[in-house]
Amino acid sequence: MDAQVATSTHTVPRMTAGVGAKVVARDCNVFYGEKHAIKMLNVDIPDRSVTSFIGPSGCGKSTFLRCINRMNDTIPICRVTGTINIDNRDIYDPSLDVVQLRARVGMVFQKPNPFPKSIYDNVAYGPRIHGLAQSKAEMDEIVMTSLEKAGLLKEVKDRLLESGTGLSGGQQQRLCIARAIAVSPEVILMDEPCSALDPIATAKIEELIDELRSNYCIIIVTHSMQQAARVSQRTAFFHLGTLVEEGETSQIFTNPQDKRTQDYITGRFG
Amino acid sequence: MTDISAPNAMGVAKQRRVDVTSAAAQARVRARYRSEARFKTYGLLALGITTVFVGVLLSDILLRGLPSFWQHRLVLDVPVAADAFGPPGKADVAAIRGGDYFPITKAALANAIPGIESRSAEKQLNRLLSTGAPDELRERLAANPALIGKTVKVPLLLSDDADLYFKGGETAIVKRAPRGIATPSGVNGEITVLTASNDFSDELITIKRALAAAAARTQFESNRLLKSPDKANQTRGTELAAEAKNLSTRAELSRGEEVLDDKVPSVLIEINGGLVKANKLGDSSITGEVLLPLKSTAEAKPADWKIVTFVTPEANRKVTDQEVAFLERLRSNGAVENVFNWRFFTAGDSREPELAGVRGALVGTALTLFVTLILCLPIGVGAAVYLEEFAPKNRFTDLVEVNINNLAAVPSIVFGLLGLAVFLNFFGLPRSAPLVGGLVLALLVLPTIIIAGRAALRSVPPSIKEAALGVGASHQQAIFHHVLPLAMPGIMTGTIIGMAHALGETAPLLMIGMIAFIVDVPQSFVESATVMPVQIYLWSDLPEKAFQAKTAGAIIVLLGFLFLMNGMAIWLRKRFERRW
Secondary structure (H helix, E strand, O other): HHHHHHHOOOOOOOOOOOOOOEEEEEEEEEEEOEEEEEEEEEEEEHHHHHHHHEEEOOOOOOHHHHHHHHHHHHHHEEEEEEEEOOOOOOOOOOOOOOOHHHEEEEOOOOOOOOOOOEEEHHHHHHHHHHHOOHHHHHOOOHHHHHHOOOHHHHHHOOOOOHHOOOOOHHHHHHHHHHHHHOOOEEOOOOOOOOOOOOHHHHHHHHHHHHHOOOEEEEEEEEOOOOHHHOOEEEEEEEOOOOEEEEHHHHHHHOOOOOOHHHHHHHOOOO | OOOOOOOOHHHOOOOOOOOOOOOHHHHHHHHHHHHHHHHHHHHHHHHHHHHHHHHHHHHHHHHHHHHHHEEEEEEEEOOOOOOOOOOOOOOOOOHHHOHHHOOHHHHHHHHHHHOOOOOHHHHHHHHOOOOOOHHHHHHHHHHHHHHHHOEEEEEEOHHHHHHHHHHHOOEEEEEEEOOOOOOEEEOOOOEEEEEEEOHEEEEEEHHHHHHHHHHHHHHHHHHHHHHHOOHHHHHHHHHHHHHHHHHHHHHHHOOOOOOOOOOOOOOEEEOEEEEEEEEEEEEEEEEEEEEEOOOOOEEEEEHOOOOEOOOOOOHHHHHHHHHHHHHHHHHHOOOOOEEOHHHHOOOOOOOOOOOOHHHHHHHHHHHHHHHHHHHHHHHHHHHHHHHHOOOOOOOOHHHHHHHHHHHHHOOOHHHHHHHHHHHHHOOOOOOOOHHHHHHHHHHHHHHHHHHHHHHHHHOOOOOHHHHHOOOOOOHHHHHHHHHHHHHHHHHHHHHHHHHHHHOOOHHHHHHHOOOOOOOOOOOOOOOOOHHHHHHHHHHHOOOOOHHHHHHHHHHHHHHHHHHHHHHHHHHHHHHHHOOO
8 A cells, every 4th residue: 555655646635544544546537428527536535434525516526435336337428447445455356246345335325215115124135135144033133233323223113114215304314324334334435415304313313423433434425514524534625526635624624725625615616 | 716706796787576566467467367267178178078978988888788788588387398308217418418408498488378379470489589598497407307307497598589679679569448348259360359439540540640651751762762863773763652652542541441561550459368460450340360369259348458559560670569479478477587697708609699698708818818918028027127227228229129119109900910920820820819819919018018117117216226236236136126126016007008908909810810700718728719809899790689789798898807907007006106
């Protein structure tokens, strides 16, 4: 990893690659057909912390997030160059199985999207297809633990067999988080997880993110700078497909190095 | 970076407010309301017209078809001779099934209406029964041979004409009490009945009026034909002119006896337990033949005899006066029953309307649709899933897509020709078989299912697929575990609508020979069969009046089938619809 950092000649500012760096992107470019959506992106994301991506709409932060679990593969015109490593392993290596990658890199989407099945089945689906449980008891254990970690167990333990779509928006989103952590991922990607929720549900999710931080590498895309400031240890500011500035959240918000960052966080544009 | 400095030049623009008070604005509002009201009226009008048409159509079909679900039978005491099927006590089931039942039913009818002497009357009496009349008797005897030698009370099926007579509309029967005492001259054969009063003058006037009307009609027809340049028409016109002259002469003659024929209403006399049909009608006497034998030649008081008129002339009816006399007698004896026509649902086709049923066509339809469904559903859903979710987007798949859409619009007869050329001529599959019918209809329904299936798959929100991919499901797992189950109600609806379309399809089946007259109910996929719409088409072509009702009855059955299928589609959609 040190060698990689040393050979990189790019001038884009980046964090110092700490010991805990989990996700490392080098010279990453993303194209949608002709459109150059992400330009020469370099970033190191540490393990067991929350990193937030901020920036105006269309700046490429969601696109990059979706590159980390190769969700962009489903878009036929999307093309990725450069390398993205997780634990020093290139995730775009042809010999790597994308399905196994996605089991290691969980994702929570902007709109809560539980399966139209029971709450239990929603959480059990991932462990089931990956064969994580040998018996019904083990599966119950996984489901209960995941719901517990997502802070949902107290609210739903009496109606595990009811449809997941019958929950409130915030509960649905926490169910999606439970579903994501049920397969014990190493990285959890969250694409604006609170943008469809009311402030109370948002507060609960943020609290949950803070608790999960101790076990996972969490990357969150958000439009709310307050949220970024509240939940994340590190913040990356994207603009027009480039990573403008990345660093300690407190430093980004109090002492930004780049004028664009300063303008954005002070509300001058975006 | 240019968008950082946001220009703030809005202040200089002149502010435009929506004007709500001026006359022009109010006129605009009124115009908007008028336009909305107009649109609503058009909609209601269209709805009303549609409802009226559908209502007329349905009520017409029901009115015509429902009588065919009931049928009249004669319940008679049938004496079965001990030696009817070989030596007494030795009859086996084969002999009973193959036996000649005509003498048995004939004897039963003779018991029911005793005293018939003339051969022609006897013939007409026997003609009242259907050729399938002894079916029920045969079944009972075969099931219980001990009944042989006894008298069995059993329902016998009436012929279609007799059945139609009881269903009504053949002729009105008017009965009138006379004033004089009547004296018949005999009990059977040709007799004269004299009355002490001029009881028949009213009938004579009616007959004269009918003759005058007939004369006018004939004259009009003759004039029309005489104007025609055609030689044959001229000849016929001259004939009719002579006939009209004859009729008007008869109508004008005020005195004397009138000879009645089958073109004027029939006049009959009910006397001494018998019925006499007038051939010659005078003011106070009639001469005619006995239709139902009299008990005696005793004088009858005015209260004891009646003058009966069958208003419709005999020539305009399917049943003769003699037959009406028999049927009315049987009805007054309580031997006629009207029961639900189970045979309509249990029998195959027949040339006799009272024996014909839709079972053969229903089973043929079921077999054909089964083949269609078995082929269509897996292939159609598979094609839809592949094209929608897996196929690369290139020229070739575009071509396939365009062709599938085009196939849905190909006239069905073309599929019939294809079936004829490929399945029958090339592969040598059996003609008229449900297998081939199902194959052809599958070709017809496949595009519908594929298009409906793709639409259903597309309507599943992509977030569900993303969610599955997000927890590490493969593309295939995401589709088969989540997308396809959610699309299933839509696919089922499309399939059932496609099947309903196939159910009503006739043209392609004509090409592969499913239009044959098939009596037996098909037992397998390769036996000759026919289907409901073809059966309707076949029956609608037949001349017997009773088949009109059968046609409408078969249409009701087909529509019932359709409603059932569409109801199932709605139920499936409601039952499995998921919201997210």
